Amino acid sequence: MSKSIRIRKGLDIRLKGEAEKVLIQAEPAKVVAIKPTDFHGLTPKVLVRPGDQVKAGTALFADKYNDRILFTSPVSGEVADVVRGEKRKVMEVRILADAETRYDEIGAGDPSTMNRETIIQKLLKSGVWPLLRQRPFDLVANPATEPKAIFVSCVDTNPLAPDLDYVVRNNGEDFQTGLNALGKLTKGKVHIVVSSKTSAREFLDAKNVVRETLDGPHPAGNVGVQIHHIAPINKGELVWVAGVQDVLMIGRLFRTGKYDATRVVAVTGSEAKNPKYIRTIIGAPVKDLIGPVGPEVRIISGNVLTGERVTADGSLGFYHTQITLLPEGDKPKFFLTDGWASLGYDKFSANRSFPTWLMPGKKYAPDTNQNGEERAFVMTGQYDAVFPFDIYPVHLLKAILANDIDQMEKLGLYEVAPEDFALCEFVCTSKINSQSIVREGLDVLKKETT
Amino acid sequence: MKALRSLVDGIKPTFAKGGKLEKLHWVFDGLESFLFTPGHATEKGAHIRDSIDLKRTMSIVITALIPCLLFGMWNVGHQHYLALGELVGAGDGFWDKFLFGAIKVLPIVVVSYGVGLGIEFLFCSFKGHPIQEGYLVSGMLIPLVMPVDTPLWMVAIGAAFAVVIGKEVFGGTGMNIVNVALTARAFLFFAYPTMMSGDKVWVNTSVEAGQQVVDGFSGATSLGLAATGHADKVVSLMDSFWGIEAGSIGETSAFACLIGALVLLVTGIGSWRIMLSVFLGGLAMSAIFNAVGPGLNNDYMQIPMLHQLMLGGFFFGLVFMATDPVTAAQTDTGKWIYGFLIGFMAILVRVVNPAYPEGMMLAILFMNVMAPLIDHYVVQANIKRRAKRMSLQTA
Numbered sequence: 001m002s003k004s005i006r007i008r009k010g011l012d013i014r015l016k017g018e019a020e021k022v023l024i025q026a027e028p029a030k031v032v033a034i035k036p037t038d039f040h041g042l043t044p045k046v047l048v049r050p051g052d053q054v055k056a057g058t059a060l061f062a063d064k065y066n067d068r069i070l071f072t073s074p075v076s077g078e079v080a081d082v083v084r085g086e087k088r089k090v091m092e093v094r095i096l097a098d099a100e101t102r103y104d105e106i107g108a109g110d111p112s113t114m115n116r117e118t119i120i121q122k123l124l125k126s127g128v129w130p131l132l133r134q135r136p137f138d139l140v141a142n143p144a145t146e147p148k149a150i151f152v153s154c155v156d157t158n159p160l161a162p163d164l165d166y167v168v169r170n171n172g173e174d175f176q177t178g179l180n181a182l183g184k185l186t187k188g189k190v191h192i193v194v195s196s197k198t199s200a201r202e203f204l205d206a207k208n209v210v211r212e213t214l215d216g217p218h219p220a221g222n223v224g225v226q227i228h229h230i231a232p233i234n235k236g237e238l239v240w241v242a243g244v245q246d247v248l249m250i251g252r253l254f255r256t257g258k259y260d261a262t263r264v265v266a267v268t269g270s271e272a273k274n275p276k277y278i279r280t281i282i283g284a285p286v287k288d289l290i291g292p293v294g295p296e297v298r299i300i301s302g303n304v305l306t307g308e309r310v311t312a313d314g315s316l317g318f319y320h321t322q323i324t325l326l327p328e329g330d331k332p333k334f335f336l337t338d339g340w341a342s343l344g345y346d347k348f349s350a351n352r353s354f355p356t357w358l359m360p361g362k363k364y365a366p367d368t369n370q371n372g373e374e375r376a377f378v379m380t381g382q383y384d385a386v387f388p389f390d391i392y393p394v395h396l397l398k399a400i401l402a403n404d405i406d407q408m409e410k411l412g413l414y415e416v417a418p419e420d421f422a423l424c425e426f427v428c429t430s431k432i433n434s435q436s437i438v439r440e441g442l443d444v445l446k447k448e449t450t
Numbered sequence: 451m452k453a454l455r456s457l458v459d460g461i462k463p464t465f466a467k468g469g470k471l472e473k474l475h476w477v478f479d480g481l482e483s484f485l486f487t488p489g490h491a492t493e494k495g496a497h498i499r500d501s502i503d504l505k506r507t508m509s510i511v512i513t514a515l516i517p518c519l520l521f522g523m524w525n526v527g528h529q530h531y532l533a534l535g536e537l538v539g540a541g542d543g544f545w546d547k548f549l550f551g552a553i554k555v556l557p558i559v560v561v562s563y564g565v566g567l568g569i570e571f572l573f574c575s576f577k578g579h580p581i582q583e584g585y586l587v588s589g590m591l592i593p594l595v596m597p598v599d600t601p602l603w604m605v606a607i608g609a610a611f612a613v614v615i616g617k618e619v620f621g622g623t624g625m626n627i628v629n630v631a632l633t634a635r636a637f638l639f640f641a642y643p644t645m646m647s648g649d650k651v652w653v654n655t656s657v658e659a660g661q662q663v664v665d666g667f668s669g670a671t672s673l674g675l676a677a678t679g680h681a682d683k684v685v686s687l688m689d690s691f692w693g694i695e696a697g698s699i700g701e702t703s704a705f706a707c708l709i710g711a712l713v714l715l716v717t718g719i720g721s722w723r724i725m726l727s728v729f730l731g732g733l734a735m736s737a738i739f740n741a742v743g744p745g746l747n748n749d750y751m752q753i754p755m756l757h758q759l760m761l762g763g764f765f766f767g768l769v770f771m772a773t774d775p776v777t778a779a780q781t782d783t784g785k786w787i788y789g790f791l792i793g794f795m796a797i798l799v800r801v802v803n804p805a806y807p808e809g810m811m812l813a814i815l816f817m818n819v820m821a822p823l824i825d826h827y828v829v830q831a832n833i834k835r836r837a838k839r840m841s842l843q844t845a
Contacts, residue, residue, distance in 0.1 A: 013498070232839065234836075234839065234840040235840060298491075298497060300497055304496065304497045304498050305496045305497070305498075306496070307497065309497070324497075326497060326498065328491055329489070329491050329492075330489045330490075330491040331489045332455065332486035332487060332488055332489040333486060333487040333489075334451045334454070334455070334485065334486055335484065335485055335486065335487065335505075337451065338487070339486060339487035340487055340503050340505040340506040340509075341505075341506065341509060344501055347501035348500075348501065349500050349501045349502050350500055350502075351500065351501075351502040351507075351717065351718060351719075352716060352717045352718045353502065353506060353507075353510050353717040353718075353719065354501055354502070366498045366501075367491075367498075368491045368492050368497050368498060369487070369489065369490065369491055369492075369499070370488075370490040370491065370492050370499050371487060371499050371500065371501050371502070371503055372487060372499075372502075372503025372504065372505065373483060373488060373490070373503070373504075373580060375504050375582060375583075375623065375624060376582075376621070376622070376623060376624030376625055377624055378504060378507075378584075378623065378624045378775055378776055379507065379719075379775050380721070380775045380778070380780045381721060381775075381780075381782065381785075384782065390832065390835065390836075391832070392781060392829055392832060394780060395780075395825075395829050410833045410836065410837075411829070411832070411833065412832075412836055422495070422496050425495050425496045425499075426496045426498065426499060426500055427500050427502075428499075428500070429500075429502050429503060429504055429507055430504065430624070431499060431503070433494055433495045434495070435494075435495040435496070436494055436495055
């Protein structure tokens with residue numbers, strides 16, 4: 001019962017600086033940082049103090065309103081600092097790493113022989129749990145609930161995204177073990193969604209799952225799009241999602257009994273001196289991965305559409321498997337040579353007033369300039385062309401802006417996450433920040449329904 | 451560039467808060483952002499943004515209007531000399547005609563932009579928001595839908611009315627309900643009917659100053675002739691295609707409109723759905739008239755379909771007015787319905803209602819008002835689909 005779906009709406013943003021398929025082992029990180037801000041809506045309860053000794057897998061903070069959900073240290077060592085921002089908001093917890101990592105023992109075992117509660121216990125205790133996220137609302141999954149299905153997207157179509165076929169290679173056992181664990185968490189199905197071009201045996205031979213193929217331009221790899229086309233979310237339903245590397249981490253937990261926070265990260269972007277894949281851990285300092293860069297470069301933990309801007313002293317985000325380096329675009333552009341009236345042969349655009357569409361293979365190195373000022377909605381049909389949902393994106397955004405909760409529900413807010421609007425935000429002539437509008441809408445809806 | 455940039459940076463403090471010309475801050479900002487795309491780096495959300503912005507979008511529409519403007523200038527001259535019985539061949543005296551037309555048309559363009567932008571600047575300074583690009587296109591559309599004899603003061607009043615009542619009261623660019631340029635035209639049409647219709651205003655002659663018009667010269671547009679029972683006197687199909695006929699400055703040439711349409715369609719800035727559906731709607735109504743015309747013994751109804759569409763402002767409205775994204779339907783399905791009804795009603799009003807020789811303006815304005823309703827039902831259908839899916843799931 002494997003489905004094959006092709007979507008036509010979307011846009012592949014062609015950027016320079018794809019990672020070469022060479023895997024480098026990063027130097028062991030000396031300081032790592034775990035950021036509560038990586039988890040939207042989390043109010044952290046910090047469980048450690050500076051000077052405390054922790055092991056890999058020791059809880060650093062918990063969700064104040066659901067204290068079973070723990071966020072743990074990826075390394076062993078000493079808590080160096082709990083960094084606070086405005087209003088004493090916890091920004092990050094820093095740990096000075098030991099030379100040799102010591103692990104909290106969680107206990108290995110075959111998840112297929114365990115019951116649901118034991119698996120949940122292990123995932124929670126180890127700190128792997130927050131890798132599972134739920135739709136609707138795009139938040140960390142709640143262990144007290146049970147989803148109707150679990151989705152694992154096995155293709156990343158974001159600009160310069162890591163090739164998951166490459167990442168999963170030779171990790172078949174971890175992947176299968178992880179899937180087996182997920183299978184115990186739902187009475188429904190575990191769906192893995194692949195591209196028809198995949199040749200990875202790890203995906204094609206996966207057992208105890210339903211495999212679907214979904215092809216097309218970005219956002220074909222977005223799990224929200226896949227859910228929408230395979231098992232759409234109705235009001236009151238829950239779906240959990242995890243990425244391929246998250247499944248690998250879950251698999252490793254059960255195979256080794258340890259919290260092994262290893263991530264393979266693609267370093268990408270036109271400003272990356274050495275675009276390659278690097279094996280590191282969650283929370284590693286970005287400068288270990290990219291080398292020294294100046295202020296003229298924007299460092300993004302994640303991809304250009306949904307990633308988080310970090311400073312040169314920043315660290316890799318909890319969910320991120322990619323770092324993108326772009327030229328900063330904070331200089332004015334003269335309208336004839338570089339700005340709105342220029343010919344624009346070196347500018348990527350979804351709009352055909354730029355010659356981009358005549359050069360289908362060309363790759364671009366855009367900067368982070370907004371390329372115009374924010375305006376009211378003027379153009380129509382732009383969002384629809386890159387939004388492969390049976391949802392009217394502009395009407396949904398307007399319902400959110402008008403704070404019309406009833407209408408948000410009816411128009412399908414349960415089915416989308418901010419990342420699904422990233423392309424709308426990219427193509428928008430009026431430069432409207434739709435991702436943050438969607439996030440606001442989800443927050444309001446969540447508050448209203450719980 | 452650097453010199454210009456440092457000049458701009460040099461005078462910037464004068465217009466900043468606390469500067470001498472603080473009140474003109476938004477005007478300065480508008481001009482500065484015209485010259486230089488601001489150095490705003492993305493703060494939240496996607497880190498890179500498409501290179502398209504509203505300034506480029508609007509300038510493409512203006513580019514698309516240039517063929518209509520240039521042809522309109524020539525045609526104003528041509529119609530003038532035709533009335534006097536001089537240079538009657540279409541190929542004769544190109545520059546004479548073009549210059550004559552330019553001298554008549556350019557002041558109208560200047561007044562339209564001057565008044566419209568002036569009011570826009572005033573509003574922006576008063577309300578403290580940045581100057582938006584909407585009027586760049588409206589300012590060009592307004593002159594093109596005026597008869598050449600429209601006095602400049604009327605152009606000024608029309609532009610002022612359109613900007614204030616058509617747009618700014620709703621909140622500016624992107625917020626208006628009906629097309630701004632058509633608001634100007636409709637206002638003048640109803641306020642000064644004798645100067646916006648009839649047979650005196652379309653061709654510039656100065657009979658009072660002693661110019662002699664040729665015998666049999668009427669000065670009426672083809673539609674005006676047809677409406678008064680002279681359907682046999684309308685210009686030929688080819689003349690109406692090229693636009694060699696009396697009419698508003700920019701509307702006569704279907705050919706020039708089609709060049710504009712090409713620009714809008716290639717760049718994707720004009721909606722092909724709307725253009726095609728307006729055309730089909732017009733064709734459908736003309737076909738119905740063609741079918742019933744002989745029985746009713748109505749000559750006007752019997753004008754062949756394509757010829758009917760070439761006359762008057764049908765193509766101009768189709769390409770430049772119906773496609774205005776702010777006032778058109780927003781959903782794809784809605785665009786088909788919206789466009790079809792515009793074409794359908796434009797021909798209906800034109801042929802059946804003797805009070806309005808051209809139906810395009812009224813059809814578009816009417817559908818502008820109806821567009822949100824069409825969208826509402828399209829969106830409701832989507833909502834029902836989702837509700838049905840949910841009931842299937844839970845059943």
